[in-house]
Amino acid sequence: MISVAIVEDLEDIRNPLFEFISTREEFICNIAVESVEDFLKAADKNDFPVDVILLDIGLPGISGLNAIKLIKEKLPDVNIIMLTVFDDSDKIFGAIQAGAVGYLMKNTPLEKIKQAIIDTYNGGTTLSPEVARKLLNFFEKPKSKIESQLTEKEKQIVACMVDGQSFKMIAANLGNTLETIKSHAKNIYRKLHVNSKAEVIAKSFRGEI
Amino acid sequence: MISVAIVEDLEDIRNPLFEFISTREEFICNIAVESVEDFLKAADKNDFPVDVILLDIGLPGISGLNAIKLIKEKLPDVNIIMLTVFDDSDKIFGAIQAGAVGYLMKNTPLEKIKQAIIDTYNGGTTLSPEVARKLLNFFEKPKSKIESQLTEKEKQIVACMVDGQSFKMIAANLGNTLETIKSHAKNIYRKLHVNSKAEVIAKSFRGEI
DNA sequence: TTCACAATCCCACCTTTGGGGGATTAGGTT
Protein backbone atom coordinates (compact mmCIF):
# COMPACT_ATOMS: atom_id res chain seq x y z
CA MET A 1 0.00 0.00 0.00
CA ILE A 2 1.37 3.37 -1.02
CA SER A 3 1.23 6.21 1.48
CA VAL A 4 0.24 9.44 -0.28
CA ALA A 5 0.17 12.98 1.11
CA ILE A 6 -1.67 15.92 -0.42
CA VAL A 7 -0.52 19.53 0.03
CA GLU A 8 -2.96 21.84 -1.74
CA ASP A 9 -4.58 25.01 -0.46
CA LEU A 10 -7.76 24.92 -2.55
CA GLU A 11 -10.42 22.75 -0.93
CA ASP A 12 -12.15 22.26 -4.26
CA ILE A 13 -9.09 20.41 -5.46
CA ARG A 14 -7.81 18.89 -2.22
CA ASN A 15 -11.08 17.32 -1.11
CA PRO A 16 -11.95 15.41 -4.29
CA LEU A 17 -8.34 14.29 -4.54
CA PHE A 18 -8.38 13.05 -0.95
CA GLU A 19 -11.73 11.36 -1.52
CA PHE A 20 -10.43 9.55 -4.57
CA ILE A 21 -7.10 8.47 -3.16
CA SER A 22 -8.30 7.35 0.24
CA THR A 23 -10.94 5.13 -1.33
CA ARG A 24 -8.48 3.31 -3.61
CA GLU A 25 -7.24 0.14 -2.02
CA GLU A 26 -3.73 0.73 -3.41
CA PHE A 27 -3.34 3.91 -1.41
CA ILE A 28 -3.54 5.28 2.07
CA CYS A 29 -3.74 9.03 2.68
CA ASN A 30 -2.90 10.15 6.21
CA ILE A 31 -2.04 13.69 5.29
CA ALA A 32 -4.18 16.10 3.29
CA VAL A 33 -3.28 19.63 4.28
CA GLU A 34 -3.43 23.15 2.92
CA SER A 35 0.13 24.33 3.50
CA VAL A 36 3.73 23.24 3.65
CA GLU A 37 3.86 24.29 7.28
CA ASP A 38 1.00 21.94 8.11
CA PHE A 39 2.60 19.15 6.14
CA LEU A 40 5.88 19.42 8.01
CA LYS A 41 4.00 19.32 11.29
CA ALA A 42 1.87 16.36 10.20
CA ALA A 43 4.88 14.46 8.88
CA ASP A 44 6.44 14.61 12.34
CA LYS A 45 3.41 13.12 14.02
CA ASN A 46 2.65 10.56 11.34
CA ASP A 47 3.73 6.96 11.94
CA PHE A 48 3.47 5.89 8.30
CA PRO A 49 6.44 6.81 6.15
CA VAL A 50 5.22 9.02 3.31
CA ASP A 51 5.94 7.53 -0.11
CA VAL A 52 4.55 10.09 -2.51
CA ILE A 53 3.55 13.74 -2.06
CA LEU A 54 1.19 15.59 -4.37
CA LEU A 55 2.40 19.17 -3.94
CA ASP A 56 0.75 22.30 -5.28
CA ILE A 57 3.43 24.46 -6.87
CA GLY A 58 1.66 27.74 -6.17
CA LEU A 59 0.90 27.65 -2.47
CA PRO A 60 0.61 30.82 -0.41
CA GLY A 61 3.28 31.24 2.25
CA ILE A 62 6.08 28.83 1.51
CA SER A 63 5.61 28.04 -2.16
CA GLY A 64 5.62 24.45 -3.33
CA LEU A 65 8.80 25.19 -5.21
CA ASN A 66 10.74 26.23 -2.13
CA ALA A 67 9.07 23.49 -0.14
CA ILE A 68 10.77 20.74 -2.13
CA LYS A 69 14.13 21.41 -0.55
CA LEU A 70 12.64 21.65 2.95
CA ILE A 71 10.67 18.44 2.54
CA LYS A 72 13.58 16.52 1.05
CA GLU A 73 15.75 17.40 4.03
CA LYS A 74 13.23 15.82 6.34
CA LEU A 75 12.21 12.99 4.01
CA PRO A 76 15.09 12.38 1.59
CA ASP A 77 13.52 9.42 -0.18
CA VAL A 78 10.05 10.78 -0.75
CA ASN A 79 8.76 11.13 -4.31
CA ILE A 80 7.33 14.55 -4.99
CA ILE A 81 4.80 15.11 -7.77
CA MET A 82 4.09 18.76 -8.47
CA LEU A 83 0.56 19.91 -9.23
CA THR A 84 -0.07 23.07 -11.20
CA VAL A 85 -2.73 24.92 -13.09
CA PHE A 86 -0.19 26.72 -15.21
CA ASP A 87 2.19 25.43 -17.77
CA ASP A 88 5.03 27.49 -16.37
CA SER A 89 8.33 26.29 -17.69
CA ASP A 90 10.44 28.33 -15.28
CA LYS A 91 8.76 26.68 -12.35
CA ILE A 92 9.04 23.30 -14.00
CA PHE A 93 12.81 23.54 -14.24
CA GLY A 94 13.08 24.91 -10.73
CA ALA A 95 11.03 22.02 -9.41
CA ILE A 96 13.03 19.45 -11.32
CA GLN A 97 16.32 20.85 -10.15
CA ALA A 98 15.08 20.85 -6.59
CA GLY A 99 14.29 17.17 -6.94
CA ALA A 100 10.63 16.75 -7.87
CA VAL A 101 10.05 13.64 -9.96
CA GLY A 102 6.65 14.31 -11.47
CA TYR A 103 4.75 17.23 -12.85
CA LEU A 104 1.00 17.16 -13.49
CA MET A 105 -1.63 19.67 -14.45
CA LYS A 106 -4.40 19.87 -11.87
CA ASN A 107 -7.00 19.04 -14.48
CA THR A 108 -5.42 15.64 -15.06
CA PRO A 109 -8.09 12.91 -14.81
CA LEU A 110 -8.07 11.09 -11.46
CA GLU A 111 -7.29 7.74 -13.06
CA LYS A 112 -4.16 9.23 -14.63
CA ILE A 113 -3.13 10.71 -11.32
CA LYS A 114 -3.53 7.27 -9.80
CA GLN A 115 -1.31 5.78 -12.49
CA ALA A 116 1.21 8.58 -12.00
CA ILE A 117 1.46 7.83 -8.28
CA ILE A 118 1.99 4.13 -8.95
CA ASP A 119 4.59 4.79 -11.66
CA THR A 120 6.40 7.25 -9.43
CA TYR A 121 6.40 4.85 -6.51
CA ASN A 122 7.98 2.23 -8.77
CA GLY A 123 10.83 4.50 -9.75
CA GLY A 124 9.30 5.94 -12.89
CA THR A 125 7.97 9.40 -13.38
CA THR A 126 5.04 11.05 -15.06
CA LEU A 127 5.15 14.32 -16.88
CA SER A 128 2.23 15.88 -18.64
CA PRO A 129 2.86 15.87 -22.39
CA GLU A 130 3.53 19.61 -22.52
CA VAL A 131 6.11 19.41 -19.76
CA ALA A 132 7.86 16.48 -21.37
CA ARG A 133 8.15 18.33 -24.65
CA LYS A 134 9.70 21.27 -22.86
CA LEU A 135 12.32 19.00 -21.37
CA LEU A 136 13.13 17.51 -24.75
CA ASN A 137 13.39 20.96 -26.32
CA PHE A 138 15.92 21.81 -23.66
CA PHE A 139 18.13 18.99 -24.83
CA GLU A 140 17.62 19.54 -28.51
CA LYS A 141 19.15 22.98 -28.72
CA PRO A 142 20.67 25.22 -26.09
CA LYS A 143 17.99 27.72 -25.21
CA SER A 144 18.10 31.10 -26.87
CA LYS A 145 18.43 33.74 -24.20
CA ILE A 146 15.61 36.20 -24.03
CA GLU A 147 17.18 39.54 -24.87
CA SER A 148 17.10 41.55 -21.72
CA GLN A 149 15.50 44.96 -21.87
CA LEU A 150 18.00 46.30 -19.37
CA THR A 151 20.80 48.66 -20.37
CA GLU A 152 24.44 47.79 -19.87
CA LYS A 153 24.69 49.94 -16.77
CA GLU A 154 21.54 48.45 -15.32
CA LYS A 155 22.88 44.94 -15.86
CA GLN A 156 26.04 45.88 -13.98
CA ILE A 157 23.96 47.10 -11.07
CA VAL A 158 21.86 43.94 -11.08
CA ALA A 159 25.05 41.90 -10.98
CA CYS A 160 26.14 43.79 -7.87
CA MET A 161 22.75 43.31 -6.26
CA VAL A 162 23.03 39.59 -6.91
CA ASP A 163 26.32 39.63 -5.03
CA GLY A 164 24.40 40.88 -2.01
CA GLN A 165 25.84 44.38 -2.11
CA SER A 166 24.09 47.39 -0.61
CA PHE A 167 23.42 50.44 -2.77
CA LYS A 168 26.20 52.21 -0.95
CA MET A 169 28.68 49.48 -1.84
CA ILE A 170 27.48 49.38 -5.44
CA ALA A 171 27.94 53.13 -5.74
CA ALA A 172 31.50 52.82 -4.42
CA ASN A 173 32.32 49.90 -6.72
CA LEU A 174 30.95 51.51 -9.85
CA GLY A 175 32.24 54.97 -9.04
CA ASN A 176 28.85 56.63 -8.72
CA THR A 177 26.93 58.41 -6.02
CA LEU A 178 24.28 56.66 -3.96
CA GLU A 179 21.60 58.70 -5.69
CA THR A 180 22.65 57.50 -9.12
CA ILE A 181 22.38 53.89 -8.07
CA LYS A 182 19.00 54.52 -6.47
CA SER A 183 17.83 56.17 -9.64
CA HIS A 184 18.95 53.21 -11.76
CA ALA A 185 17.36 50.83 -9.29
CA LYS A 186 14.04 52.57 -9.74
CA ASN A 187 14.27 52.11 -13.49
CA ILE A 188 15.26 48.46 -13.10
CA TYR A 189 12.26 47.80 -10.85
CA ARG A 190 9.95 49.46 -13.35
CA LYS A 191 11.31 47.43 -16.25
CA LEU A 192 11.15 44.13 -14.38
CA HIS A 193 7.80 44.86 -12.71
CA VAL A 194 9.07 44.33 -9.19
CA ASN A 195 9.46 46.53 -6.13
CA SER A 196 12.38 45.28 -4.14
CA LYS A 197 15.98 44.29 -4.47
CA ALA A 198 15.11 40.85 -3.13
CA GLU A 199 12.82 40.22 -6.08
CA VAL A 200 15.46 41.31 -8.57
CA ILE A 201 17.94 38.87 -7.06
CA ALA A 202 15.41 36.05 -7.12
CA LYS A 203 14.49 36.77 -10.74
CA SER A 204 18.11 36.90 -11.74
CA PHE A 205 18.92 33.55 -10.20
CA ARG A 206 15.90 32.00 -11.87
CA GLY A 207 17.29 33.14 -15.20
CA GLU A 208 14.41 35.53 -15.81
CA ILE A 209 16.62 38.47 -16.62
CA MET B 1 -7.34 12.98 -38.93
CA ILE B 2 -3.72 12.31 -38.04
CA SER B 3 -1.48 10.71 -40.63
CA VAL B 4 0.73 8.08 -38.98
CA ALA B 5 3.64 6.14 -40.47
CA ILE B 6 5.15 2.96 -39.04
CA VAL B 7 8.79 1.98 -39.58
CA GLU B 8 9.46 -1.36 -37.91
CA ASP B 9 11.20 -4.44 -39.28
CA LEU B 10 9.49 -7.10 -37.17
CA GLU B 11 6.20 -8.16 -38.70
CA ASP B 12 4.94 -9.39 -35.35
CA ILE B 13 5.05 -5.85 -34.12
CA ARG B 14 4.39 -3.89 -37.30
CA ASN B 15 1.27 -5.76 -38.36
CA PRO B 16 -0.74 -5.52 -35.12
CA LEU B 17 0.28 -1.89 -34.84
CA PHE B 18 -0.89 -1.18 -38.39
CA GLU B 19 -4.10 -3.10 -37.77
CA PHE B 20 -4.83 -1.06 -34.66
CA ILE B 21 -3.97 2.35 -36.04
CA SER B 22 -5.64 2.02 -39.40
CA THR B 23 -8.90 0.96 -37.79
CA ARG B 24 -9.05 3.98 -35.42
CA GLU B 25 -11.08 6.76 -36.94
CA GLU B 26 -8.67 9.40 -35.56
CA PHE B 27 -5.82 8.05 -37.65
CA ILE B 28 -4.88 7.21 -41.20
CA CYS B 29 -1.86 5.00 -41.93
CA ASN B 30 -0.55 5.15 -45.50
CA ILE B 31 2.92 3.97 -44.68
CA ALA B 32 3.83 0.81 -42.76
CA VAL B 33 7.27 -0.30 -43.85
CA GLU B 34 10.20 -2.37 -42.63
CA SER B 35 13.09 0.01 -43.24
CA VAL B 36 14.11 3.63 -43.31
CA GLU B 37 14.98 3.30 -47.00
CA ASP B 38 11.44 2.15 -47.79
CA PHE B 39 10.00 4.95 -45.70
CA LEU B 40 11.93 7.64 -47.55
CA LYS B 41 10.79 6.21 -50.88
CA ALA B 42 7.19 5.97 -49.71
CA ALA B 43 7.22 9.49 -48.31
CA ASP B 44 8.13 10.84 -51.74
CA LYS B 45 5.20 9.16 -53.43
CA ASN B 46 2.72 9.83 -50.65
CA ASP B 47 0.26 12.68 -51.13
CA PHE B 48 -0.65 12.89 -47.47
CA PRO B 49 1.75 14.88 -45.31
CA VAL B 50 3.01 12.59 -42.55
CA ASP B 51 2.22 13.93 -39.07
CA VAL B 52 3.67 11.31 -36.76
CA ILE B 53 6.18 8.49 -37.31
CA LEU B 54 6.53 5.47 -35.06
CA LEU B 55 10.16 4.56 -35.58
CA ASP B 56 11.95 1.48 -34.34
CA ILE B 57 15.24 2.49 -32.79
CA GLY B 58 17.02 -0.77 -33.61
CA LEU B 59 16.45 -1.27 -37.34
CA PRO B 60 18.86 -3.20 -39.58
CA GLY B 61 20.53 -1.08 -42.26
CA ILE B 62 20.04 2.55 -41.41
CA SER B 63 19.23 2.49 -37.71
CA GLY B 64 16.30 4.43 -36.37
CA LEU B 65 18.72 6.60 -34.52
CA ASN B 66 20.57 7.70 -37.64
CA ALA B 67 17.31 7.89 -39.53
CA ILE B 68 16.00 10.76 -37.43
CA LYS B 69 18.37 13.22 -39.01
CA LEU B 70 17.63 11.98 -42.53
CA ILE B 71 13.90 12.07 -42.03
CA LYS B 72 13.93 15.50 -40.47
CA GLU B 73 15.78 16.89 -43.47
CA LYS B 74 13.01 15.76 -45.76
CA LEU B 75 10.12 16.37 -43.34
CA PRO B 76 11.22 19.04 -40.87
CA ASP B 77 7.92 19.29 -39.04
CA VAL B 78 7.21 15.60 -38.53
CA ASN B 79 6.89 14.25 -34.99
CA ILE B 80 8.98 11.18 -34.39
CA ILE B 81 8.16 8.70 -31.65
CA MET B 82 10.85 6.11 -31.01
CA LEU B 83 9.95 2.52 -30.29
CA THR B 84 12.31 0.29 -28.40
CA VAL B 85 12.52 -2.95 -26.51
CA PHE B 86 15.44 -1.78 -24.45
CA ASP B 87 15.65 0.88 -21.86
CA ASP B 88 18.90 2.15 -23.24
CA SER B 89 19.75 5.58 -21.93
CA ASP B 90 22.50 6.24 -24.48
CA LYS B 91 20.07 5.70 -27.30
CA ILE B 92 17.46 7.76 -25.54
CA PHE B 93 19.72 10.78 -25.33
CA GLY B 94 20.93 10.30 -28.87
CA ALA B 95 17.39 10.17 -30.15
CA ILE B 96 16.35 13.21 -28.18
CA GLN B 97 19.29 15.25 -29.37
CA ALA B 98 18.53 14.25 -32.94
CA GLY B 99 15.03 15.57 -32.52
CA ALA B 100 12.70 12.72 -31.59
CA VAL B 101 9.84 13.90 -29.41
CA GLY B 102 8.59 10.66 -27.91
CA TYR B 103 10.05 7.46 -26.60
CA LEU B 104 7.97 4.34 -25.93
CA MET B 105 8.64 0.74 -25.02
CA LYS B 106 7.27 -1.67 -27.61
CA ASN B 107 5.25 -3.44 -24.95
CA THR B 108 3.26 -0.27 -24.29
CA PRO B 109 -0.49 -1.02 -24.48
CA LEU B 110 -2.06 0.00 -27.80
CA GLU B 111 -4.42 2.46 -26.13
CA LYS B 112 -1.46 4.27 -24.61
CA ILE B 113 0.27 4.37 -27.97
CA LYS B 114 -2.88 5.89 -29.40
CA GLN B 115 -2.86 8.55 -26.69
CA ALA B 116 0.84 9.17 -27.23
CA ILE B 117 0.27 9.82 -30.93
CA ILE B 118 -2.53 12.26 -30.18
CA ASP B 119 -0.52 14.06 -27.49
CA THR B 120 2.47 14.28 -29.78
CA TYR B 121 0.39 15.61 -32.66
CA ASN B 122 -0.92 18.32 -30.31
CA GLY B 123 2.55 19.50 -29.41
CA GLY B 124 3.03 17.35 -26.35
CA THR B 125 5.22 14.35 -25.93
CA THR B 126 5.06 11.00 -24.24
CA LEU B 127 7.87 9.33 -22.44
CA SER B 128 7.60 6.03 -20.69
CA PRO B 129 7.98 6.55 -16.94
CA GLU B 130 11.49 5.08 -16.83
CA VAL B 131 12.72 7.33 -19.61
CA ALA B 132 11.19 10.39 -17.99
CA ARG B 133 12.94 9.65 -14.70
CA LYS B 134 16.26 9.37 -16.49
CA LEU B 135 15.73 12.78 -18.01
CA LEU B 136 14.87 14.31 -14.67
CA ASN B 137 17.91 12.80 -13.01
CA PHE B 138 19.99 14.48 -15.66
CA PHE B 139 18.65 17.86 -14.62
CA GLU B 140 18.66 17.37 -10.89
CA LYS B 141 21.21 19.31 -8.92
CA PRO B 142 23.62 17.20 -6.96
CA LYS B 143 22.63 17.97 -3.41
CA SER B 144 25.19 19.77 -1.30
CA LYS B 145 26.55 17.80 1.59
CA ILE B 146 26.99 20.82 3.81
CA GLU B 147 24.58 20.19 6.65
CA SER B 148 22.65 23.35 7.22
CA GLN B 149 22.92 24.74 10.69
CA LEU B 150 19.56 26.44 10.38
CA THR B 151 16.53 25.28 12.32
CA GLU B 152 13.32 24.19 10.64
CA LYS B 153 11.67 27.52 11.27
CA GLU B 154 14.65 29.43 10.02
CA LYS B 155 14.68 27.41 6.81
CA GLN B 156 11.03 28.25 6.26
CA ILE B 157 11.78 31.92 6.65
CA VAL B 158 14.70 31.68 4.24
CA ALA B 159 12.39 30.02 1.72
CA CYS B 160 10.03 32.98 1.98
CA MET B 161 12.89 35.46 1.62
CA VAL B 162 13.96 33.68 -1.54
CA ASP B 163 10.49 34.28 -2.95
CA GLY B 164 11.13 37.99 -2.57
CA GLN B 165 8.72 38.45 0.33
CA SER B 166 8.99 41.30 2.84
CA PHE B 167 9.21 40.53 6.56
CA LYS B 168 5.65 41.75 6.90
CA MET B 169 4.46 39.27 4.29
CA ILE B 170 6.47 36.45 5.82
CA ALA B 171 4.96 37.18 9.23
CA ALA B 172 1.47 37.08 7.75
CA ASN B 173 2.14 33.87 5.84
CA LEU B 174 3.72 32.00 8.73
CA GLY B 175 1.28 33.34 11.32
CA ASN B 176 3.83 35.27 13.37
CA THR B 177 4.38 38.88 14.33
CA LEU B 178 6.83 41.08 12.49
CA GLU B 179 9.08 41.08 15.55
CA THR B 180 9.32 37.31 15.57
CA ILE B 181 10.43 37.23 11.97
CA LYS B 182 12.92 40.01 12.59
CA SER B 183 14.26 38.08 15.55
CA HIS B 184 14.66 34.92 13.48
CA ALA B 185 16.28 36.94 10.72
CA LYS B 186 18.87 38.19 13.19
CA ASN B 187 19.71 34.61 14.15
CA ILE B 188 19.86 33.55 10.49
CA TYR B 189 22.26 36.38 9.68
CA ARG B 190 24.44 35.43 12.63
CA LYS B 191 24.57 31.78 11.62
CA LEU B 192 25.30 32.50 7.98
CA HIS B 193 27.73 35.33 8.71
CA VAL B 194 25.85 37.88 6.61
CA ASN B 195 24.05 41.11 7.35
CA SER B 196 21.29 41.50 4.84
CA LYS B 197 18.39 39.69 3.30
CA ALA B 198 19.96 40.12 -0.13
CA GLU B 199 22.97 38.09 0.95
CA VAL B 200 20.78 35.32 2.31
CA ILE B 201 18.93 35.07 -1.00
CA ALA B 202 22.18 35.03 -2.95
CA LYS B 203 23.65 32.33 -0.70
CA SER B 204 20.52 30.25 -1.00
CA PHE B 205 20.51 30.34 -4.80
CA ARG B 206 24.17 29.41 -4.85
CA GLY B 207 23.30 26.33 -2.84
CA GLU B 208 25.36 27.51 0.13
CA ILE B 209 22.58 26.93 2.63
C1' DT C 1 17.84 19.54 38.10
C1' DT C 2 20.32 22.65 35.65
C1' DC C 3 21.45 24.21 31.20
C1' DA C 4 21.08 25.23 26.39
C1' DC C 5 18.45 26.59 22.80
C1' DA C 6 14.34 27.08 19.68
C1' DA C 7 10.54 29.80 19.30
C1' DT C 8 7.79 33.48 20.49
C1' DC C 9 7.27 38.39 21.33
C1' DC C 10 8.59 43.49 22.75
C1' DC C 11 11.10 48.25 22.61
C1' DA C 12 14.31 51.72 20.94
C1' DC C 13 17.28 53.49 17.53
C1' DC C 14 19.42 53.81 13.39
C1' DT C 15 20.34 52.69 8.43
C1' DT C 16 18.79 51.26 4.09
C1' DT C 17 15.60 51.11 0.72
C1' DG C 18 11.59 52.55 -2.19
C1' DG C 19 8.69 56.04 -4.45
C1' DG C 20 7.70 60.73 -5.76
C1' DG C 21 9.33 64.55 -7.51
C1' DG C 22 12.93 66.93 -10.08
C1' DA C 23 17.63 68.59 -13.07
C1' DT C 24 21.50 68.30 -16.42
C1' DT C 25 24.40 66.40 -20.09
C1' DA C 26 25.39 63.67 -24.01
C1' DG C 27 23.93 60.65 -27.85
C1' DG C 28 21.17 59.50 -31.12
C1' DT C 29 16.23 59.71 -34.32
C1' DT C 30 12.81 61.74 -36.78
Next chain:
DNA sequence: AACCTAATCCCCCAAAGGTGGGATTGTGAA
Protein backbone atom coordinates in the same frame (compact mmCIF):
# COMPACT_ATOMS: atom_id res chain seq x y z
C1' DA D 1 14.92 71.65 -34.30
C1' DA D 2 12.28 68.71 -31.53
C1' DC D 3 12.38 64.46 -29.39
C1' DC D 4 13.92 60.28 -26.85
C1' DT D 5 16.73 57.80 -23.95
C1' DA D 6 20.77 56.65 -20.92
C1' DA D 7 23.35 58.28 -17.45
C1' DT D 8 24.31 61.30 -13.94
C1' DC D 9 23.01 63.70 -9.73
C1' DC D 10 19.71 66.12 -6.09
C1' DC D 11 15.76 66.48 -2.32
C1' DC D 12 12.13 64.65 0.63
C1' DC D 13 9.55 61.31 3.07
C1' DA D 14 7.83 56.96 4.24
C1' DA D 15 8.48 52.11 4.53
C1' DA D 16 11.41 48.33 5.34
C1' DG D 17 15.36 46.39 7.22
C1' DG D 18 19.24 45.86 10.67
C1' DT D 19 21.20 46.11 15.63
C1' DG D 20 21.20 45.81 20.45
C1' DG D 21 19.19 45.08 24.01
C1' DG D 22 15.51 42.51 26.58
C1' DA D 23 11.39 38.66 28.23
C1' DT D 24 8.82 34.19 28.29
C1' DT D 25 7.76 29.34 27.30
C1' DG D 26 8.79 24.74 26.28
C1' DT D 27 11.72 20.83 25.17
C1' DG D 28 15.35 17.96 25.51
C1' DA D 29 20.05 16.84 26.79
C1' DA D 30 23.84 16.74 30.41
